[in-house]
Amino acid sequence: MSYLPFVLAAWIFLVGIFGIVRSRHFIHLVVSLSLTQSSTYVLLLSIGYVKHGGAPIFKDVPLGTKAVDPVVQALTLTDIVVSVTVAALLLAVAIEAKKHAKTMNPDELRPVRG
């Protein structure tokens, strides 16, 4: 359990980047971007993980009970909200672009070159 979650986070990040780079469709691009972002959830939650710690719910438990770090969980929640916002915005823009350019392929639709 020691290094594995960090390796997993790095793996998801790189796989996501790979997906963005090879993407040929805006929707695929957006999904890849969200996937890349999910690596940050894994990273944050594994940082806060404590072996044999319970969930950070402090109702009806004796003081000093071992629990995982709630701060990173709050950060992750914020992060999930951001992720969905960005994805929705990007999809809206992509659909709008489609109306005018008739393509959803990022390679065929370039604003400016050089």
Added chain:
Amino acid sequence: MVALQATIMILVALGALAVVLTNDLVRLVIVSSAYTLLLVVLFVVLQAPDVALSMLVVGTIGYPLVLFVAIRRDRADE
């Protein structure tokens, strides 16, 4: 417990790869919701039930819905 954690992590890693390698859009949405479900299980294993709950709602219901709307809009023009 450690075996469970390792198993779910390997599944998540494979799931991520499956998502980016899927080209068909409808299939992509389904694969990505499956990946999110795996993430949800991982979060529960990592003792983060609150994050898992919100991820469950957002990632397996809300997000695929938005994606399907986008795909529908994309295809409606053709």
Added chain:
Amino acid sequence: MDVLVPLPVAIPLLSAAALTAFGFWCGRRLDDLVAIVATAATLAVSLLLVFRSSDHELVYWFGGWRPRNGFALGISFVVDPGTAAIATLVATLGLAALIFSWRYFDEVGTLFPVLMLVFVGAMCGFALAGDLFNLFVWFELMSVVAYALTGYGVQHAGPLEGAVNFAVTNSVGSFCILFGIGFLYARTGALNLDQIGAALAGRRADGLVIVAFTLLVGGFMTKAGAVPFHFWLSDAYAVAPVPVCILLAGVMSDLGLHAIGRIYWTVFSDTLSAGDIRPVVVGFGLVTAIVGGLMCFLQRDLKRMLAFATISNIGAVLVGIGLLTRSGLAGSIVFLNTNGLLRSAAFVAIGILVRRFKSGDELDLRGQGRRAPIAGVVFAAAGLALALLPPFGPFLANALVVDSADTLGYGWVPPLLALAAVLSAGTILRAAARIFGGLGEAKDPLFSHEPEESQAEPADSRRVSQLLLWIPAAALAVVGLGLAFIPELAGHALRDAGRLLDRSAHAREVLHGVAPPATPTPSYSPSATAYAYGAASTLGALAFAGFGLYRRRLPIVLRRAAARVADRPVAGLKALHSGVVGDYVAWLTAGVALLGGLVAVMVR
């Protein structure tokens, strides 16, 4: 505790919420008016904070959650004159942009002023935030609003693609930042900048700290648009509506650099030594300054030209921060404020041209600008000041950087900075001469083609009152040029920089509430060397402008020789800016790897 501190964030955000709820019933002009009043109030409060914080930092703990025994649980805003000045700059540019958009857009929904207000509030929050996660939240908020504004009300595919490139690249950058924050939290268990710094202080930097530093700096460089993270910037700024460009190019890019300076000094300064980091950051800055200048020269689309000028300026600011000295940091503070105002003034001038002549293309507009003399004066004045003409702000900033570089034995840095100023400001002057003076040739195949349909701007032939268009232009230019005449501006910047540099005193003040003794404002006057650089780069920029105008009248032998040397690199450089977002993300990843590798090599 100062109750004014949260206001620069609270006023715009609350007004935005009120406008969203009630704006639809009020009509466009009332909405605009509310937004303008709110931004003006933000400006007044920020300006007040500059003065209030002149002796000691203002630390505000939300909800009264003060730190105990140096352990901060609460979230804080930390105000010093430098950060308050940035908040003031944000509000000033926001005000100018809102006034400009009054007449600039023919039709604009209620959402435009709302988005602008949120953008202003988020940028103020980013400038003032005192802990890493707050920094991240404000960063995300301003980024998401910026993506939306870039594609706002646009009916063409090109601008939308620019917005997509912007959003994807910056999102990946923000993941890097979040990774860096996670690593720092894992190491220190803290999110407050000063508390992390205190926990890291004196320890040898291990792999985790180096990786965290790399990811944070890489992420913020993506926002700032440093080479090789800059590709999105020229695409996005070239297509965003002019009022949005004012904020994007005027201050948002610089905010990334501001964060780098602040994080290095409060967090890493006692574990990663300045000597190790300096060559890396200065190197990135110089490459950015020169590449930005070269690409600037190759453009004919005015907004894209200014976007590359922004990149070139960003490089210069990054060099100032990267020297990691008091004088360099002070120089970068002055640079950031004056350059931001001047670039925005130039953008407004472009906006006037686009509004009147329905074109933003240098060659198409040749000679037409004679009918808009005020825009011409603003544009040329901005160009001259950016060329480091004494005694204006950029010159003063450059003088501070030159001093610092000379003392460090980095004597080769100032000539390269002057070269970058010649390239970018010379190009602006070239465009000014061609458009407003009708000089130069009407065709030049070297310049990149105008992006198709990029002019997604309102184009309405009906005459509109010009007053509200040129007032912001003139005001921004006057303030930008006038800043240099504030008595002891450089001295104040030096004192402010000195306060940030003393990490342990800064930490004591933030975490324990112990104010350091007040220091006198040092007196500063630019050295003779600095004047020499200023004069040389101004003359160089004028000469370079002439070269750009009459390049093809040079003797054929010279031109052939130049073509043999330059054609391939120029073509290569243009090809790199491909407009494909996948390429940009690949570059970003490579850039982060390069940055990390260099830092690791220097530290080991």
